[in-house]
Amino acid sequence: MLGLPKGSLEESTKTLFAKAGWKISTRSRSYRPSIDDPELDGRFVRAQEVSRYVEHGFFDCGLTGYDWVRENESDVVEVCDLIYSRASTLKSKWVLCVPEDSPVQKAEDLAGKRVATELMKTTERYFADKGVEAKVEFSWGATEVKVPDLVDAIVDITETGNSIRANNLRIVDTLLETNTKLIANKESWANPEKRKKIETIAMLLQGALEAESKVGLKMNLPESAVNIVVEKLPALRNPTISRLNTAGWVALEIIIDEKVARQIIPQLKELGAEGIVEYPLNKVIY
Numbered sequence: 001m002l003g004l005p006k007g008s009l010e011e012s013t014k015t016l017f018a019k020a021g022w023k024i025s026t027r028s029r030s031y032r033p034s035i036d037d038p039e040l041d042g043r044f045v046r047a048q049e050v051s052r053y054v055e056h057g058f059f060d061c062g063l064t065g066y067d068w069v070r071e072n073e074s075d076v077v078e079v080c081d082l083i084y085s086r087a088s089t090l091k092s093k094w095v096l097c098v099p100e101d102s103p104v105q106k107a108e109d110l111a112g113k114r115v116a117t118e119l120m121k122t123t124e125r126y127f128a129d130k131g132v133e134a135k136v137e138f139s140w141g142a143t144e145v146k147v148p149d150l151v152d153a154i155v156d157i158t159e160t161g162n163s164i165r166a167n168n169l170r171i172v173d174t175l176l177e178t179n180t181k182l183i184a185n186k187e188s189w190a191n192p193e194k195r196k197k198i199e200t201i202a203m204l205l206q207g208a209l210e211a212e213s214k215v216g217l218k219m220n221l222p223e224s225a226v227n228i229v230v231e232k233l234p235a236l237r238n239p240t241i242s243r244l245n246t247a248g249w250v251a252l253e254i255i256i257d258e259k260v261a262r263q264i265i266p267q268l269k270e271l272g273a274e275g276i277v278e279y280p281l282n283k284v285i286y
Helices: 010-020 047-056 066-072 120-129 162-166 186-190 192-211 223-232 258-270
Strands: 002-006 042-046 061-065 077-082 092-099 114-117 135-138 153-158 169-178 180-184 214-222 240-243 249-257 274-280
Touching (some): 002 010, 002 047, 010 192, 042 047, 047 061, 047 066, 047 180, 066 120, 066 169, 066 180, 077 192, 114 120, 120 153, 120 169, 153 162, 153 169, 162 169, 180 186, 180 192, 186 192, 214 258, 223 249, 223 258, 258 274
Parallel strands (some): 002 042, 002 061, 114 135
Antiparallel strands (some): 061 180, 092 153, 092 169, 214 249, 214 274
C-alpha cells in the first residue's frame, strides 16, 4: 500500500512514476488511483498526513516531505531522498519572514510577538531552542498576506524566494531545509518481500530523477579522432565504441549532462563526427 501526496505534488509525482515505469491513473476528485502493477495499491492524501499513516501501518511506504516527517515526529524508515517538486529539482526551505520595513533583525526580536505558520511544532521548537517566547499560531494558507496586519512574522516554505519578494517580505532565518522522501513503515521494512519491493521503487524513482538532467549521445566518427573526442567528453562512464563496416570509422555512444550537450555537439562536428543523435533518457541506474 503506497501513500501518494495529494495537491501541488500530485501531477509531478505521477510523472515521476511514469518515467520510473508505473502508470498511475486517477479520476477527477478521486483519491484511489489505478496503478498498472498488481503488487501495488495506493491512496492520494495530503502530504502533511502521509508520514502518520505510514507510521501507523495503513501505508507500507509513501512519499512526503522531510518537513512533515519532522513536524509529525513520525517514527518511520527514511528510505531515500527524491529531490523534486512542482516546479523544480531544488530543495525547499522553511524560512522566518517579516515585512521589508520591519525592525526585526533576528528571532530574539520577536519575543512576545505573533508568528503565523502551517509548521507549528517545528516553529515552536525553533523559538524554544532560542529561548524566545513568541506566540505561534496556525495558518490555513495564504500565510504571506497576514503580515503586518494580522501577525508580526511568518514561517513559510519557499523554493526560489520569488513569492517572498513579491509580497515585500524579508527572510530573517532559515528553520529547515526539506525535500521529498520515500519513507517506509518499520514493520513493512522488516518484511523481506515488502522491503524488496520498496527498494525496487526507490531505485527506479531515483533512476528517473537522475535521468532528468542527462541525455544520451551517439555518433559516427573517424577512428583517428576517437582519442581527441574521448578527452573532451565528460561521460558518466567510458563511452561505448564499436567498429562500423566502413573502414576507419567507429560508432560512439555516451551519457552526459544535458547542459553539456549543447556546448560539445559543435565541437564534435568540427572533429568530423557525423550522424550525431541526442536522445532523452527515462532512467539512469548506477
